[in-house]
Amino acid sequence: MMHVDYLIVGDGYAGVFFAHQLIKNKKSFRLFSAGKRAASHISAGACNPVILSRFNKIWKHQELMNYLPIAFSEVSEYLGKNYLLDQPVVRVFHDEAERNTWLEKAHSDKLSHEISDKVLELHHVNNPYGGGKVIQSSRVDVLGFFKAFHQYLEEQGVMIKESFNYQLLDAQQKTYGEISFDKIVFAEGVKVKDNPYFGTAPVVPNKGHRLSISIDEILDPYIISKKHFLVKMSEEDVYYGGTNDKLGDGTEQVEQKSVDDLVGNLEDLYPHHYRVNQVLVAQRATVPDRRPIIGRHNSLHDFYIFNGLGARGALNGSFFSKMLYDFIENNGMIFPEADVQRFYLSNKML
Structure with a gap:
């Protein structure tokens, strides 16, 4: 044995x-x-110390963000590559009020080290009110x-x-x-x-959909956040998602309403031609x-x-x-x- x-x-x-x-x-x-x-x-694979829907820090944000590069550096010693990428999250503002709230938080003691007070203009997505960068964010090459x-x-x-x-x-x-x-x-x-x-254990399945799309235009080199993430994962795969379907049916079957919501939100953000290659679904393990x-x-x-x-x-x-x-x-x-x-x-x- x-x-x-x-x-x-x-x-x-x-x-x-x-x-x-x-x-x-x-x-x-x-x-x-x-x-x-x-x-x-x-x-x-977004690693982000800020809850973007509320502009608050995540729980134990500094401990988690400090250890993340250490862990990936250690892993790289035997995998031969560091899969943690320097690719920050940029929040695309919904309106002027959200932009003003962001800037107010960026100048406060609460978030001054986590979010930038510089308003960015992205060139390949709709962003009439600009966007803000999350300073400590990065992405894993999943x-x-x-x-x-x-x-x-x-x-x-x-x-x-x-x-x-x-x-x-x-x-x-x-x-x-x-x-x-x-x-x-x-x-x-x-x-x-x-x-x-x-x-x-009170683990609650949370169903998430994401689109794998192809695009012909260049995409801004960020994890672009507006309702969902838009990010280039590889030459063949641009990620858009993922949904947070708390009332999902408990399976990994594709739900058309979630796909329709994703497509609608994507077209609101991305004004160029795209092709949906695949819809991927999985269940996250969440806790109340x-x-x-x-x-x-x-x-x-x-x-x-x-x-x-x-x-x-x-x-x-x-x-x-x-x-x-x-x-x-x-x-x-x-x-x-x-x-x-x-x-x-x-x-x-x-």
């Missing part, structure tokens, strides 16, 4: 960033990948990052390309088929609902209190959850993977707002 220090279930941002912590600390592991499209895999990371795991022989079968897991003996392990981390996103150990869920099972003390990263998968995944690892291995602390214990203590989890 093979023995490893860890099993990881899930291959999105949570799974691969926790795998990074194990690689960095020379721990043995196997990561289970069902080979299915996750929300992480089709995200824009497709390149996951392709390279998964390939690296395969080359190292540590990726198991199959769906995790809970019936093969012996929680008392800590075995999975012919593998024995010390600890297991479930980083399954919305699939956690099928997990017999963490299935009552908008905080990740990380930590230890209430009774199985070698079972852990890493979930609820929401729309900020790269930011939350990189930072909280280290927090979870330090908690497990070094008796570190977990922010109470992100600790799974908040749900055990309030009887929201069994």
